[in-house]
Amino acid sequence: xxxxxxxxxxxxxxxxxxxxxxxxxxxxxxxxxxxxxxxxxxxxxxxxxxxxxxxxxxxxxxxxxxxxxxxxxxxxxxxxxxxxxxxxxxxxxxxxxxxxxxxxxxxxxxxxxxxxxxxxxxxxxxxxxxxxxxxxxxxxxxxxxxxxxxxxxxxxxxxxxxxxxxxxxxxxxxxxxxxxxxxxxxxxxxxxxxxxxxxxxxxxxxxxxxxxxxxxxxxxxxxxxxxx
Numbered sequence: 001x002x003x004x005x006x007x008x009x010x011x012x013x014x015x016x017x018x019x020x021x022x023x024x025x026x027x028x029x030x031x032x033x034x035x036x037x038x039x040x041x042x043x044x045x046x047x048x049x050x051x052x053x054x055x056x057x058x059x060x061x062x063x064x065x066x067x068x069x070x071x072x073x074x075x076x077x078x079x080x081x082x083x084x085x086x087x088x089x090x091x092x093x094x095x096x097x098x099x100x101x102x103x104x105x106x107x108x109x110x111x112x113x114x115x116x117x118x119x120x121x122x123x124x125x126x127x128x129x130x131x132x133x134x135x136x137x138x139x140x141x142x143x144x145x146x147x148x149x150x151x152x153x154x155x156x157x158x159x160x161x162x163x164x165x166x167x168x169x170x171x172x173x174x175x176x177x178x179x180x181x182x183x184x185x186x187x188x189x190x191x192x193x194x195x196x197x198x199x200x201x202x203x204x205x206x207x208x209x210x211x212x213x214x215x216x217x218x219x220x221x222x223x224x225x226x227x228x
Contacts, residue, residue, distance in 0.1 A: 002028035004130035009035040010044045010087075041089070041104050046159030049084030052077070053097050053105040054125060056118040063192065065107040069129060073109065074136035084155045088129055093122045103188040104158060106195050152202025158195070160204050165191045167211045174218040 001009060009031050011019065022032060038044035045051045057066070067073050080086050089105060091097035102108065111120065111128055120128075169190055172178045178186045199207065 001031055001126070001130065003127070004134045006130055007031065007034075010038060011035055012038050012041055012044050041101050042158075042162060045087045045089070045104055046157065046162065047085055048087040048158050049155035050077075050080045050086045051089060051105045051158055052087070052107060052109050053089040053102050054091070054109050054111070054129065055097060055102075056113075056120075057110055064102055064105060067107060067109055069109055069111045069132055071132065071136060074132035074134075077133050078136045080155075084157070088126075090122060090126060093119075099188065103191045104195075106198075152200060152205075154201045156199045156201050156204040160201065160208075161194045161199070162191070164199075164204060164208050164211060165194050167208060167215055168194070171211055171215045171218060174215065174222065 001007070014037060019032075019035075036044075053064075055066075067076075077086055088109075089097065089101065091101065109129070111125060113120065165187070169178070169187060172186065172190070173183075
């Protein structure tokens with residue numbers, strides 16, 4: 001990270017002993033010291049406008065757009081960094097990322113490797129990805145939000161999208177759309193749908209207001225039935 005100008009490290013439920021006692025490369029100890037810890041992926045990426053999960057693919061059935069790491073994807077990430085914060089999500093070397101982790105992401109990134117040896121050391125995978133971003137021309141440290149972008153035209157953060165997801169899920173539950181025992185599947189589908197819409201902040205506020213009104217009406221209807 002230090003080699004390629006990336007300053008912000010976030011970890012989800014890290015093994016504290018190994019993490020806090022880890023020895024870093026010369027000149028990079030401040031990155032570990034300033035690293036932020038979170039209880040969930042959702043919390044870790046809530047303020048990001050683009051979340052990209054890395055995957056070796058293997059034989060997994062993927063339900064997200066999959067792109068190969070290269071100059072084009074590096075340029076796409078740099079372009080998005082002009083509008084908001086981008087998160088590159090890496091899993092542990094042992095188990096990688098889960099489908100639940102993927103549900104918080106906009107698309108997936110694959111490093112092209114030999115088919116019979118897709119696994120990479122975590123540090124190497126991070127370095128290769130950050131190299132392509134740096135090779136695209138500018139590092140995140142050099143990029144700020146475009147001054148011409150109004151607040152309503154800015155991309156929606158994952159946290160704002162999650163508010164819509166949670167409210168819409170309540171509406172779907174109250175309306176009977178989500179069948180008993182199908183909660184987890186419905187949650188992933190709804191979250192993935194909202195992220196794919198790539199809403200602007202202004203549109204997200206309007207949609208959230210609409211869905212909240214529907215939920216309010218459904219709640220009132222439910223109370224009327226209880227007292228009817």
